[in-house]
Amino acid sequence: MKLYYLTLFAFLLLAFSACREDNLETTEPDDGDDTEVVEVVDTADYSDWTEATHGSDTEPNYSIVFNQSEVLRIDIKISSSNWSSMQSNLSSVIKSSTSSGADLSSDPNFYECSVTFNDTEWYHVGVRYKGNSSLKSTYNSGIKKYSFKLDFDEFEDEYPAIKNQRFYGFKQLNLNNNYLDYSLMREKVGADLFRQFGLAASQTAFCVVYVNNGSTTQYYGVYALVEEVDDTVIDTQFANSTGNLYKPDGDAASFASGTYDTDEFYLKTNEDSANYSDVKSLYTIINSSERTSDVEAWKTNLESVFNVDGFLKWLAANTVIQNWDTYGNMTHNYYLYSNPDDGLLTWIPWDNNEAFQSGKQSGALPFSMSSVSSSWPLIKYLIAQPEYEAIYEGYLQQFIDEVFIPADMISTYSTYYDLLKEYAYAEESGYTFIYSDSYFDSGVSTLKSHVTSRNSAVTSYLK
Incomplete structure (x- = not known):
């Protein structure tokens, strides 16, 4: 009998230890209920918690989180069981897409981890994997350097002690993997240039990522740390942050006639009170017959719902830097913010890792927009108006005169090269898109040549 109780005690002890691995204790379902009840056991001591670092009442600390003078280090630690589930979930999400190049049917799931910084x-x-075609391509290539999204209070319901946990004032952050970017700079430089040109865009910084998956710690290489638009970009770059923020993705994101679909205008704010009247108005006006029957009325109506000037400014900068993976070629990679202060939908660029290169797939748009069809009415119909075309061309000139200046950019690229070289050279096989040190060197050299050639191209076009 003593042996029986000892055996039973050992079994229960092993079961309890297994549950604690992920801070979870599973109990039996109530009588008559076949739903598993999960009780969270929180073993964290929270000894590092301070209001300045973790609290929700502190303002976002850009000088620390987006430090421009050094390469930051972020460590992610995840239990072996959560890591295994994370890989299985990624595999399921990838396989759910119907054909090569098709969009993923859903985002991967979040899993619990800890993050260490400084x-x-x-x-x-x-933590979850992020991306669409780049995530799929990275997965299919066998390279493990995936992009990540971090959400610091994702599990606050399970762990009330972390309610509204922030990372120096930030709720979410993106770790972008610089997919197929030998220079490791394009994501960061693109966002920085848009902001320097007076457009709303995410703050960025360079960082390196290490992941401990419960058994080993792996260096994942150089990443671009990117601010989340629906977190702090709206709060800090607009005077009023209470408006609707959309992330269009799919055919409806083109605004072409016959494509309107609220399911493809993903609302990131005010979800409970959504009526989509703002994006519906833009869709209706851009495709209105007034465009040909009464052009002045059409422009007046368009300017009453859409920040036309801001869009033309973005279009000019985006075309100069040759960002092909965006509107005009692809129905994604931008946000629309319905600014309560002026009632206008404002364009916010997103995802710049495919910029600063020519000859990529369908290629970047020509300065004249001559190849753009009515499938992209926000470009086609605006540039067809002489007044708007003149504004756009003025912004082409202003961008190369004030922002995309060869001497300044070459200096920036050289500074970033010196900053990143040690970390780029240290990237490891299976966790890098850089196949030798020379790839990084040539990637930076290409950027330097690119800024000079694009300035010449703009000057030649505007003669």
Whole structure:
């Protein structure tokens, strides 16, 4: 009998230890209920928690999180069981897409991890893989350098002690993997240039990522740390942050006639009160017959719902830097913010890792927009108006005169080269898109040549 109880005790002890691995204790379902009840056991000591680092009442600390003078280090630690589930979920999401190049049917799931930065730990953080075609391509290539999204209060319902946990004032952050970018700079430089030109765009910084998956710690290489638009970009770059923020994706994101679909205008704010009247108005006006029957009325109506000037400014800068993976070629990679202060939908660029290169797939748009069809009415119909075309061409000139200046850009690229070289050369096989040190060197050299050639191209076009 003693042996029986000892055996039973050992079994129960092993079961309890297994549950604690992920801070979870599973109990039996109530009588008559076949739903599993999960009780969270929180073992964190929260000794690193301070209001300045973790609290929700602090303002976003850009000088620390987006430090421009050094390469930051972010460590992600995840249990072996969560890591295994994360890989299985990614495999399922990838396989759910119907054909090569097709969009993923859903985002991967969040899993619990801890994050360490500057010797400080953040607790029960949500981490998931992010991306669409780049995520799929990375997965299919066998390279493990995926992009990540971090959400610092994703698991606050399970762990009330971390309610509204922030990372120096930021709720979410993106770790972008610089997919197929030998220079490791394009994502960061693109966003920085848009902001320097007076457009709303995410703050960025360079960082390196290490992942401990419960058994080993792996260096994942150089990443671009990118601010989340629906977190702090709206709060800090607009005077009023209460408007609707959309992330269009799919045919409806083109605004072409016959494509309107609220399911493809993903609302990131005010979800409970959505009526989509703002994007519906833009769709209706851009495709209105007034465009040909009464052009002045059409322009007046368009300017009452859409920040036309801001769009033309973005179009000019985006075309100069040859960003092909965006509107005009692809129905994604931008946000629309319905600014309550002026009632206008404002264009916010997103995802710049495919910029600063020519001859990529369908290629970047020509300065004249001559190849753009009515499938992209926000470009086609605006540039067809002489007044708007003149504004656009003025912004082409202003961008190369004030922002995309060869001497300044070459200096920036050289500074970033010196900053990143050690970390780029240290990237490891299976966790890098750089196949030798010379790829990084040539990637930076290409950027330097690119800025000079594009300035000449703009000057030649505007003669």
